[in-house]
Every structure is written in structure tokens, then in C-alpha cells.
Amino acid sequence: MNSRQHQTLLLLLLVCGGGAIEIISTGIAVGMAAALTGFLASYPNIFYYFHECCRAEWISFNKTGLQADLESQLFGQHIASRIILKAVTGFMNNNNPKKPLVLSLHGWTGTGKNFVSQLIADNIYKKGMDSSFVHIFTSELHFPHASQIETYKTQLQHWIRGNVTNCAHSMFIFDEMDKMHPGLIDSIKPFVDYYEKLDGVSYRKAIFIFLSNAGGESITHTTLDFWKTGKDREELALKDVEMSLSLAVFNNKNSGLWHTSLIDKNLVDFFVPFLPLEYRHVVQCAMAEMEARGLPPNPDLANQVASELTYFPKSDRVFSVKGCKTIESKLDYYL
Structure with a gap:
């Protein structure tokens, strides 16, 4: 926000401040109103940047x-x-x-x-x-x-x-x-x-x-x-x-x-x-969770967390029964 925008917001606070307007002279008030009107004429959409609305400033596909x-x-x-x-x-x-x-x-x-x-x-x-x-x-x-x-x-x-x-x-x-x-x-x-x-x-x-x-x-x-x-x-x-x-x-x-x-x-x-997740995917989930928390990557910890989940078929332990759902709480246990 530039200095002019700061000044305009200050004007808005003064004008909208209820009792505060009583201590401002008529001349100053007129000047403030003129400045505010001029600014809004130059930046008619300024308020849309401060309050979410159904416009491209807030809704835009990436x-x-x-x-x-x-x-x-x-x-x-x-x-x-x-x-x-x-x-x-x-x-x-x-x-x-x-x-x-x-x-x-x-x-x-x-x-x-x-x-x-x-x-x-x-x-x-x-x-x-x-x-x-x-x-x-x-x-x-x-x-x-x-x-x-x-x-x-x-x-x-x-x-x-x-x-x-x-x-x-x-x-x-x-x-x-x-x-x-x-x-x-x-x-x-x-x-x-x-x-x-x-x-x-x-x-x-x-x-x-x-x-x-x-x-x-x-x-x-x-x-x-x-x-x-x-x-x-x-x-x-x-x-x-x-x-x-x-x-x-x-x-x-x-x-x-x-x-x-x-x-x-x-x-x-x-x-x-959505396919059932394999062991390697659970490890990826654990690594991603570490990154999201700003932690250094630790493959050993990710594998330790993944190894504690339940997999099927029991004989081969291929797919995670709960996917990555409990990774966050499992990671908390080790940190």
C-alpha cells in the first residue's frame, strides 16, 4: 500500500469515527471529503482489494x-x-x-x-x-x-x-x-x-x-x-x-x-x-508433511512412520489400509 492509500484510509477512519468528526473544522472536513472523492475517482475498485467479493481480484483460476x-x-x-x-x-x-x-x-x-x-x-x-x-x-x-x-x-x-x-x-x-x-x-x-x-x-x-x-x-x-x-x-x-x-x-x-x-x-x-496407496506413497506423504512444517527432509523418519501403518494383503503389505490419513498424528509422535 502506498502513502496515498495510507492517507485515504486515515481519512476514512476519521470520517467514519463517529465522535471524532466533531473536533474537525468544517473547512478541514470539506478538504477531506474532496481528497477522498478525488482518490475514489482515481481508484474506484480500491475497496475490493480489502474485502473478499465475487470478482476477478478474488476468484481467478490458476x-x-x-x-x-x-x-x-x-x-x-x-x-x-x-x-x-x-x-x-x-x-x-x-x-x-x-x-x-x-x-x-x-x-x-x-x-x-x-x-x-x-x-x-x-x-x-x-x-x-x-x-x-x-x-x-x-x-x-x-x-x-x-x-x-x-x-x-x-x-x-x-x-x-x-x-x-x-x-x-x-x-x-x-x-x-x-x-x-x-x-x-x-x-x-x-x-x-x-x-x-x-x-x-x-x-x-x-x-x-x-x-x-x-x-x-x-x-x-x-x-x-x-x-x-x-x-x-x-x-x-x-x-x-x-x-x-x-x-x-x-x-x-x-x-x-x-x-x-x-x-x-x-x-x-x-x-x-482414488486408488489405494502403496507404501512408497505413504513415505511421500510423510516427507511432504515434514516440508509443510518447515522441517529438514528425513527419509529414515518417513520410512519409520510408514512402516507402522497397516497394509494389505497381509502377506505382501502392498496397500495402506488408511492411506495417508494418520501420517500427521504419527509424525507428531516422533517429533
Whole structure:
């Protein structure tokens, strides 16, 4: 902030300071008003730099940043990284999308689903996950009682409508999607469909991200079978898991997505599989956590932390049962 901006802010404090204005002479007040008016005429958007708003100063997609983050921070998820980058880039570069972007992320706990949501937010919103335009819903926290499903539907629809009205580029993250009541999920359907407007509001620039453990078992079986054949993990492609994943999600009666209109009407743009993580990926997670804390790299410590996790199959200890979920607490134990 330059000296002129400092002076203007001081003027604002004096003018807005209530009783302070009483000790300022009329001549000084007139001079201050003139200076403030002149400054605002020169810098009409100055206030947008100090308070988050739905403008390019606060919402701007960084493809290079997202690509770099996915490559350097998301381990063992070559399929998910590729889909996320292409899907988000294509959507954000489209000035007139036909519908909101809907991503459904699937896989076992600790494989990176929540983390990817954070990376997406970090590269769209200046304040990342702390942005007032990023909204997170968790089934057990926000919709705990099945008996109140109708109330939840109304509240959720009002919440989405109000926030998109406030900012078209809003992001909605639904965690534990597999635990949500199907009726509640269906209440989201109008907002992610191919409507130009609903009651005067366009939802086409919004992003909906669903996080779910549903389909995780199917993904794991496919990855394990692939490993048993001796093939390289990076050879595993989306086509190898896509069909079994969609069937597992659609036909699983224990999943909130079971026979919902979102799937039935093909409103989910991408089902994104997150593969179970191997020992080497857990080591990478531990090293990344050290770097995030400003600690010197310690491969021995990373391997010690990774070795204490549970792996399967028991005879080969290939895949981590909890992925990287407990790395942070495990590292705390040794520091």
C-alpha cells in the first residue's frame, strides 16, 4: 500500500469515527471529503482489494498452479490428477457452460479426496478453503436425523440458492456423500441440471464436489488384480475402473447415491477413482508433511512412520489400509 492509500484510509477512519468528526473544522472536513472523492475517482475498485467479493481480484483460476500442486502434492493418483486437471480447466475456461461442474470422488479413506478439493479451491479462490464462496457439508454434522429429511431439503435448497445468487462461482463440497439420504441428494438435482435459470438464478458456473467411500472396494479390487498381474501401477487407466465403479455406486443400497436422479439423469460429469496407496506413497506423504512444517527432509523418519501403518494383503503389505490419513498424528509422535 502506498502513502496515498495510507492517507485515504486515515481519512476514512476519521470520517467514519463517529465522535471524532466533531473536533474537525468544517473547512478541514470539506478538504477531506474532496481528497477522498478525488482518490475514489482515481481508484474506484480500491475497496475490493480489502474485502473478499465475487470478482476477478478474488476468484481467478490458476491452471499452472493446479497442475503443479497435483504433480507435487497428490501421490499415487495419476488417474484422478489427469481427470481433475482436465475437468476443472475445461470448465473454468468456458465462459458459458451448459451446466455446473459436478465431480464425484470415490475411494477409501486417506487416499486424497478431501485434499484434492482443497487444491481445487486454492487455485480458484484467493482465500482457498477459507473463502466465503466455498461451502462444505458433512452428512453426519449437517444432516444427522433421517426424520428431519424434509426440513434439510428446504434448508439445503435455500442455502444453495442464496449463495449462488451472491456469487455465481460458488463451490459446494459434500463430504460423506455415501451416508446422505437419497432424497436429500435428489433435492440438489435442479441446481446441477441443464437449466439456463431457475427462478431467475443461473447455477451454471457453480462447482459441486461429492466425496464418497462408495465404490472404494471395487477400486481396490481392480487395483489389486492389476498389481497381481505384475503390471506397473501407472498403466492402470480410467477405463479399467470406470464401469465397475459406476455400477458399484449405482447398485449399492448402502450408498446415498443409490438410484438417485443425479446418476439416473447422468448429471455427474466425472466419477473420479482414488486408488489405494502403496507404501512408497505413504513415505511421500510423510516427507511432504515434514516440508509443510518447515522441517529438514528425513527419509529414515518417513520410512519409520510408514512402516507402522497397516497394509494389505497381509502377506505382501502392498496397500495402506488408511492411506495417508494418520501420517500427521504419527509424525507428531516422533517429533
